[in-house]
Amino acid sequence: MHPAGTDIERAERLKEALQSLYETNKRIPVIVEGRKDVLALRKLGFVGEIITVHSGKGIYDFCEDLSERFNKVILLMDWDAKGESLMKQVSGHLLGMWEEFLPLREIIKILCQKDIKDIEGIPTLLERLAGEPVKVGEPQEESFNLRMDM
Numbered sequence: 001m002h003p004a005g006t007d008i009e010r011a012e013r014l015k016e017a018l019q020s021l022y023e024t025n026k027r028i029p030v031i032v033e034g035r036k037d038v039l040a041l042r043k044l045g046f047v048g049e050i051i052t053v054h055s056g057k058g059i060y061d062f063c064e065d066l067s068e069r070f071n072k073v074i075l076l077m078d079w080d081a082k083g084e085s086l087m088k089q090v091s092g093h094l095l096g097m098w099e100e101f102l103p104l105r106e107i108i109k110i111l112c113q114k115d116i117k118d119i120e121g122i123p124t125l126l127e128r129l130a131g132e133p134v135k136v137g138e139p140q141e142e143s144f145n146l147r148m149d150m
Helices: 008-027 036-045 059-069 083-091 100-111 119-130 142-149
Strands: 030-032 050-051
Touching: 008 100, 008 119, 030 036, 036 050, 036 119, 059 083, 100 119
Parallel strands: 030 050
Antiparallel strands: none
16 A cells, blocks of 8 residues: 555656656756756756756857757756746757757656646655655665676
């Protein structure tokens, strides 16, 4: 019997999407809206580069800087009205750099949408769905032990 509010299947699917994002983020920076989004991803265990849009620059200058520094980026804006608007603005300036990672954002958005509209809410939602705190990117004890035996 699982605690009220849990949805283990949805939690697993969300964790799988986040695990994929985590692996990709080891090589490619994730672009989020603000500091709380960075903190949420770090809480989940993300170790790659995470960059906030609101870093004191205008959108155009921010995107120019990104395109000079990186070949690819993962755009992970919230899916509220402000986030969708920002996604449209930033993505328009970074054509060819982000499109292949859009399905990851869409999967995360679909799995979260009926409960939350932002990145910062993911750790709390995932914990409620799973019935326990969840981290991505860490070896699970079983798989860690298997590797030690090899």
